[in-house]
Amino acid sequence: MELDNAVKFFQGKTILITGATGFLAKVFVEKILRIQPNVNKLYLLVRASNNKSAKQRLYDEIISKELFKILCNNWGSKFDALISNKVKAVAGDISFENLGLNDSELREEMQKEIQIIVNVAASTDFSERYDDALDINTFGAFNVLNFGKKCDKVKLFLHISTAYVCGEEIGIILEKLKRRNDMNIFEEKRLAEEQLSQLQNQCIPDKAITSSMKEFGLERAKLNGWPNTYVFTKAMGEMLLERFKGDLPLVIIRPTIIASTYKQPFPGWIEGVRTIDSVLVNYGKGKLTCFPGNLNSALDVIPVDMVVNVMVVAIEVHYAQHQYSCETIYHVGTSSKNPLKLSDLRNLSHYYFTKNPWIDTNGQKVEAGKLIVFSTINRFFLYMKIKYVLPLKVFYLINKLCCQRFEKIYTNLNRRVKFILRLAEFYKPYAFFTGIFDDRNLERLQRVAEERGIDVAEFNFDSKSIDWEDYIMNSHIPGLFNQGL
DSSP: OOOOHHHHHTTTOEEEEESTTSHHHHHHHHHHHHHOTTOSEEEEEEOOSSHHHHHHHHIIIIITSGGGHHHHHHHGGGHHHHHHHHEEEEEOOTTSGGGGOOOHHHHHHHHHHOOEEEEOOOOOOTTOOHHHHIIIIIHHHHHHHHHHHTOTTOOEEEEEOOGGGGOSOOEEEOSSOOOOTTOOHHHHHHHHHHHHHHHHHTTOOHHHHHHHHHHHHHHHHHHTTOSSHHHHHHHHHHHHHHHHOTTSOEEEEEEOEEESOSSSSSTTOOOSOOTTHHHHHHHHTTSOOEEEOOTTSBOOEEEHHHHHHHHHHHHHHHHHHTOOSSOEEEEEOSTTTSOOBHHHHHHHHHHHHHHSOOBOTTSOBOOOOOOEEESSHHHHHHHHIIIIIHHHHHHHHHHHHTTTTTHHHHHHHHHHHHHHHHHHHHHHHHHTOOEEEOOHHHHHHHHHHHHTTOOTTTTOOOGGGOOHHHHIIIIIHHHHHTTOO
């Protein structure tokens, strides 16, 4: 049987992958090794003190995961040899020049061999410290680009961003760069450094410094028109790449909300609690009974294996075509072709937990009523204030009068209420999001892939093929809870 063109393409290729211990990067690494074990080398940049520690992280946090079970079973006793020969974990950090690669011989070896750079590294915390978010999402991407320019054979720089760099735009959102001539990115870095220096000079505890830097990041984001630090710093990262890419072909992949695998290597694999999953988990456990949102809004969810398929196909197509003239941006989502509405997710999750109730630590089934959804954030906060916040204040006084007799109960309730309020505040821009992500570039990529003889079933990223009921009920929620949450 003749090999698929995308499979053939990766034979003998050398690829640098940053953010290798992250969710998306792991799925990408597994895919490459599964479809083309004759890849020359995958360099995985891992935060570690030295290469020995990096190798340990490779096995502990990547290769040992259930994600690799099919690959492991297919190779049997030769699996360790495959990893040893084809995957090399290197200790580094994109926050530093030359990616923090202190081993000059290794650095020179990489710069002579690398042909493709895949930058997946990111801090996805919505309220990350501003200095840290800038170091990773903005200037980290810039450092990876500069390293790429020093690689003799590099032909493509593929950068993973997020569709939500659009900020709070409405309507049809195009696959174009968001340019802001009024914003000085280097000045943002200076402001963050100045703020940090002032805080450190006050000799306040590290925890207070972290809290202040998080608040500073949110302030700067909202001042400039973005809802949180994550998407703001990712947007600035895109701007730097476009401005300084030079002749290096640049492809930017903008996924929406990444969820568990749809089909490959098997359905329902996920790691951690991601974005909307916080709502699903707490609702299923009976901890969340209400939430703000527009029931008609599209929750733009995309399975992780479809994002990886776009990455693989885009690499093959753009590497072959050598598109040096401008960057190409791909939105990878479902809102324009096959939207999952908030009302759909509410109904499906209620149906799932009615059939499969959560069993609590006392062995009791948790009854999850239908989630109450408030059409405005103000109504939600008013409800929370009347139902929980004010009674909790009364309970606080009772607890004080009773010599802290109910301290544990009060603390748990207070923590739970604060968590729900914080969750609602962070996800407010997405629960009421009315934008639709245009994906005409992605449509063109699909057509070009077919013309180039790429198997569109093996590398499926057609969102219209997603059966939401089957995926949510039989793959995503079971996979989420199979982690032992």
